[in-house]
Amino acid sequence: MVKAVKAAAKAVKSPHAETVRKAVAAPMLEVPEPKLTWMNKSRQWGVRVKPGKKGLTLGSLNVGIYGEIPMDWPDQTRNPRGAIGRKGMPPVGYMLRSKSQVWADSAADLYEEAIQRRWAPATDVPWNTVKPLPDDLERAVCQVNTELSQYANVEIEVISAWQHQMVYGYHEVKQYLATAGFDAARHYEVFRKRALINGGGLGLEGPGQVNRMILESRGGWTEAVVYLVLVRGLLTQTILRYLERYASNEAESFIYRNVLQDKARLMTYGLDHLKFAIAHNEDQKQIVATLLAIGDGLFIRDFNDPVLREALAIIFGGSIDGARGAGMDVYHDMMRAYISTHLEYCQWLDVPRRVPERLEQYAPQD
Numbered sequence: 001m002v003k004a005v006k007a008a009a010k011a012v013k014s015p016h017a018e019t020v021r022k023a024v025a026a027p028m029l030e031v032p033e034p035k036l037t038w039m040n041k042s043r044q045w046g047v048r049v050k051p052g053k054k055g056l057t058l059g060s061l062n063v064g065i066y067g068e069i070p071m072d073w074p075d076q077t078r079n080p081r082g083a084i085g086r087k088g089m090p091p092v093g094y095m096l097r098s099k100s101q102v103w104a105d106s107a108a109d110l111y112e113e114a115i116q117r118r119w120a121p122a123t124d125v126p127w128n129t130v131k132p133l134p135d136d137l138e139r140a141v142c143q144v145n146t147e148l149s150q151y152a153n154v155e156i157e158v159i160s161a162w163q164h165q166m167v168y169g170y171h172e173v174k175q176y177l178a179t180a181g182f183d184a185a186r187h188y189e190v191f192r193k194r195a196l197i198n199g200g201g202l203g204l205e206g207p208g209q210v211n212r213m214i215l216e217s218r219g220g221w222t223e224a225v226v227y228l229v230l231v232r233g234l235l236t237q238t239i240l241r242y243l244e245r246y247a248s249n250e251a252e253s254f255i256y257r258n259v260l261q262d263k264a265r266l267m268t269y270g271l272d273h274l275k276f277a278i279a280h281n282e283d284q285k286q287i288v289a290t291l292l293a294i295g296d297g298l299f300i301r302d303f304n305d306p307v308l309r310e311a312l313a314i315i316f317g318g319s320i321d322g323a324r325g326a327g328m329d330v331y332h333d334m335m336r337a338y339i340s341t342h343l344e345y346c347q348w349l350d351v352p353r354r355v356p357e358r359l360e361q362y363a364p365q366d
Contacts (some may be wrong), residue, residue: 059108069100073169095165100280106270107172114179121190129250140314142195143203149191155184162221183262207305209298221237229270234338238338296356
């Protein structure tokens with residue numbers, strides 16, 4: 001009781017006491033009568049989407065008018081597909097407003113797979129399996145991971161730069177690309193960690209001609225995809241596949257295997273998108289062929305730089321001495337696999353393609 005009296009006395013002396021007294025003495029604020037006019041605003045009411053075997057997936061929501069995905073999306077606001085737009089909303093100014101500029105039928109499924117197959121470099125990689133390596137081998141591993149981290153950083157930048165230019169009518173693509181950007185950030189992280197965990201460090205910056213080619217693509221997202229997937233993406237995927245075979249420990253094997261899994265999704269999206277773009281634009285096939293021909297020169301500049309080639313050969317051969325024989329043989333085999341797959345993808349897209357003279361040694365022999 002004594003405590004309560006003291007607390008009341010303290011409250012009376014508080015600088016806020018007068019404000020409280022006035023608020024209590026004032027008449028009650030009038031609450032406006034709710035209009036509820038918004039309750040009748042829906043383009044389609046009564047929708048009940050049932051979860052399937054894989055749960056309530058992003059793609060399963062495409063029912064009724066909510067599954068109508070037009071070839072052009074003139075609405076430049078952030079209005080969700082299927083909602084009623086509010087009049088007078090200022091346009092955001094999206095650059096990519098046509099389905100053929102962004103779409104891939106696989107986008108919704110790739111989004112689901114990406115969020116279900118997340119992995120964390122900090123805790124999922126068995127870092128304890130990394131043991132000291134011979135100096136030449138450790139330096140080679142660190143150099144390769146340095147360049148792979150560069151590739152991942154370019155992916156982060158180019159995906160984020162184009163994603164925000166896409167209208168909300170094609171949200172499946174925007175959502176998948178959000179996961180692809182996160183994948184790239186994870187790859188940047190994990191490659192740096194491998195370079196810094198075993199007494200080594202980051203190596204030499206790569207020549208970066210293809211990096212600039214991807215980042216400076218200004219013709220549209222489809223142009224960026226040509227370089228990001230058909231050129232750089234496929235080469236990275238091929239390198240990772242061979243690195244997994246020649247991993248020095250379980251940690252490296254885990255890293256390369258899981259990054260490959262993530263890269264496969266981006267490759268699938270890219271190829272599906274190019275196929276869709278070509279099918280809906282009569283000039284797109286030749287545009288892709290021209291872009292590849294232009295890109296050959298910059299790709300060859302990177303290819304002529306010996307740093308990545310030598311580092312990979314050391315890894316494949318187990319040492320500098322091993323690189324001179326078996327290591328270079330494996331490297332050449334890897335490049336043949338890259339060129340062969342690249343040509344297969346171009347054939348699937350029905351894009352005419354000629355292997356540049358500098359790379360003809362790796363072309364399939366008829």
